[in-house]
Amino acid sequence: xxxxxxxxxxxxxxxxxxxxxxxxxxxxxxxxxxxxxxxxxxxxxxxxxxxxxxxxxxxxxxxxxxxxxxxxxxxxxxxxxxxxxxxxxxxxxxxxxxxxxxxxxxxxxxxxxxxxxxxxxxxxxxxxxxxxxxxxxxxxxxxxxxxxxxxxxxxxxxxxxxxxxxxxxxxxxxxxxxxxxxxxxxxxxxxxxxxxxxxxxxxxxxxxxxxxxxxxxxxxxxxxxxxxxxxxxxxxxxxxxxxxxxxxxxxxxxxxxxxxxxxxxxxxxxxxxxxxxxxxxxxxxxxxxxxxxxxxxxxxxxxxxxxxxxxxxxxxxxxxxxx
Amino acid sequence: xxxxxxxxxxxxxxxxxxxxxxxxxxxxxxxxxxxxxxxxxxxxxxxxxxxxxxxxxxxxxxxxxxxxxxxxxxxxxxxxxxxxxxxxxxxxxxxxxxxxxxxxxxxxxxxxxxxxxxxxxxxxxxxxxxxxxxxxxxxxxxxxxxxxxxxxxxxxxxxxxxxxxxxxxxxxxxxxxxxxxxxxxxxxxxxxxxxxxxxxxxxxxxxxxxxxxxxxxxxxxxxxxxxxxxxxxxxxxxxxxxxxxxxxxxxxxxxx
Numbered sequence: 001x002x003x004x005x006x007x008x009x010x011x012x013x014x015x016x017x018x019x020x021x022x023x024x025x026x027x028x029x030x031x032x033x034x035x036x037x038x039x040x041x042x043x044x045x046x047x048x049x050x051x052x053x054x055x056x057x058x059x060x061x062x063x064x065x066x067x068x069x070x071x072x073x074x075x076x077x078x079x080x081x082x083x084x085x086x087x088x089x090x091x092x093x094x095x096x097x098x099x100x101x102x103x104x105x106x107x108x109x110x111x112x113x114x115x116x117x118x119x120x121x122x123x124x125x126x127x128x129x130x131x132x133x134x135x136x137x138x139x140x141x142x143x144x145x146x147x148x149x150x151x152x153x154x155x156x157x158x159x160x161x162x163x164x165x166x167x168x169x170x171x172x173x174x175x176x177x178x179x180x181x182x183x184x185x186x187x188x189x190x191x192x193x194x195x196x197x198x199x200x201x202x203x204x205x206x207x208x209x210x211x212x213x214x215x216x217x218x219x220x221x222x223x224x225x226x227x228x229x230x231x232x233x234x235x236x237x238x239x240x241x242x243x244x245x246x247x248x249x250x251x252x253x254x255x256x257x258x259x260x261x262x263x264x265x266x267x268x269x270x271x272x273x274x275x276x277x278x279x280x281x282x283x284x285x286x287x288x289x290x291x292x293x294x295x296x297x298x299x300x301x302x303x304x305x306x307x308x309x310x311x312x313x314x315x316x317x318x319x320x321x322x323x
Numbered sequence: 324x325x326x327x328x329x330x331x332x333x334x335x336x337x338x339x340x341x342x343x344x345x346x347x348x349x350x351x352x353x354x355x356x357x358x359x360x361x362x363x364x365x366x367x368x369x370x371x372x373x374x375x376x377x378x379x380x381x382x383x384x385x386x387x388x389x390x391x392x393x394x395x396x397x398x399x400x401x402x403x404x405x406x407x408x409x410x411x412x413x414x415x416x417x418x419x420x421x422x423x424x425x426x427x428x429x430x431x432x433x434x435x436x437x438x439x440x441x442x443x444x445x446x447x448x449x450x451x452x453x454x455x456x457x458x459x460x461x462x463x464x465x466x467x468x469x470x471x472x473x474x475x476x477x478x479x480x481x482x483x484x485x486x487x488x489x490x491x492x493x494x495x496x497x498x499x500x501x502x503x504x505x506x507x508x509x510x511x512x513x514x515x516x517x518x519x520x521x522x523x524x525x526x527x528x529x530x531x532x533x534x535x536x537x538x539x540x541x542x543x544x545x546x547x548x549x550x551x552x553x554x555x556x557x558x559x560x561x562x563x564x565x566x567x568x569x570x571x572x573x574x575x576x577x578x579x
Contacts, residue, residue, distance in 0.1 A: 100455035128458035133408030153500030173501035
């Protein structure tokens with residue numbers, strides 16, 4: 001079955017390896033600004049986005065990419081939340097590769113998803129949750145595909161362009177899930193030292209695989225550790241510094257999405273956002289972009305729109321849930 | 324239906340009864356998660372919940388039910404957070420006995436559509452959120468139980484798009500596609516319990532709930548249904564089951 005979207009460059013493991021061989025793999029300093037980190041993203045890039053739905057979304061980086069008015073991007077993320085809606089409405093993303101998109105069950109089917117995908121303005125390439133996870137893992141492993149028992153027999157096979165492979169040992173038919181090597185990985189972590197050695201608490205999601213699969217890796221961290229802390233607990237490092245190209249210190253870097261143990265997602269904010277869309281249609285996302293993305297010059301100005309009280313309450317709720 | 328319970332409560336209680344002790348269940352948020360939590364509290368203390376956000380063995384906090392499978396609330400007091408890919412790989416390895424699923428459209432072979440309405444995937448009439456982990460649960464669990472409201476628009480002869488495969492077109496087509504394991508065993512609805520003929524794999528009526536009938540089920544289904552040799556009647560939810568269930572969702576976030 002032909003597929004209009006699966007691009008052979010996505011699973012070209014030889015070219016992907018050459019790109020890693022050719023780049024600097026420095027154990028040196030990675031700390032920089034959001035503006036500088038986001039400027040590594042070029043028009044047309046495919047972005048592997050860490051976190052999942054409204055958990056540990058790299059929102060500070062994504063906001064800065066929108067502010068730099070990039071175009072023609074592909075977002076690859078296992079579950080896509082309102083950051084995907086913002087990229088669609090801003091005209092930044094023309095393609096979204098995901099297993100599911102909306103904000104969450106209480107807020108229903110995303111009207112923004114419907115608006116942009118039903119009109120054909122954005123292509124939504126759907127993979128199963130595990131298949132997309134295995135695409136990143138195959139990328140992380142440097143192989144062109146991984147065999148799997150999922151996605152077979154469904155209509156997702158045709159739209160994704162998934163092929164099958166015959167097991168040379170048993171003769172059984174398996175899904176050959178193609179690797180994905182994103183141009184840029186965007187990952188928000190709990191802690192990193194200035195060399196980019198990263199620690200994540202709670203849900204690991206697919207972030208460590210995405211970082212290894214990508215060519216360029218941009219990290220934001222809630223906290224910057226001393227080198228001594230990294231060396232004392234090396235078992236906590238899930239992304240090593242030599243994989244990382246740029247690191248930015250951004251407390252509350254996922255807000256109003258959650259960061260495990262540090263702050264809970266702000267459901268009230270989602271409800272306000274959805275109510276505006278219900279009232280005024282897709283243009284409400286344009287207004288949201290003006291207010292939250294293009295307006296406030298810095299992340300700290302952005303956080304001021306939520307206010308310390310709201311952020312403090314979400315932090316308290318997170319401690320209650322994870323203590 | 325009597326006034327003692329509403330449709331969501333009925334679904335959660337009947338779904339909970341399908342789970343056995345010493346097993347594992349893949350459960351999504353909402354009624355399936357409540358059903359699994361109820362089973363664990365009431366009759367299956369050695370049941371383990373696996374949640375697709377990459378969570379094993381959570382103890383859901385009453386009044387703080389998760390709305391997503393990937394947030395802190397879903398992993399409250401979990402025993403392991405292996406990550407999403409690895410959570411599904413436990414199922415691929417055969418460690419997950421039951422998968423609970425819902426679905427926008429269900430056909431006579433138990434195939435589910437949660438992707439698009441309309442004939443053209445790339446230009447759909449209605450774009451739905453997508454598979455999430457549903458396709459994987461349908462492909463990888465030892466057995467799948469669909470839990471859903473029984474509505475004619477939901478039970479359609481042919482789904483517009485097979486997001487999550489069950490018996491495909493029946494008669495061995497699931498195995499032929501490479502899906503060597505699993506498949507939908509039962510569909511628990513607000514009107515009864517449906518199973519599948521072991522050969523043709525077409526849906527059949529196995530049980531009705533008290534106060535409903537085989538005719539009511541047929542009238543609310545968009546395709547002809549087979550009938551089990553003996554159609555059972557389920558026991559209505561007991562006061563005890565309802566009390567335990569309601570204690571899990573005091574905000575009525577999912578029980579309505």
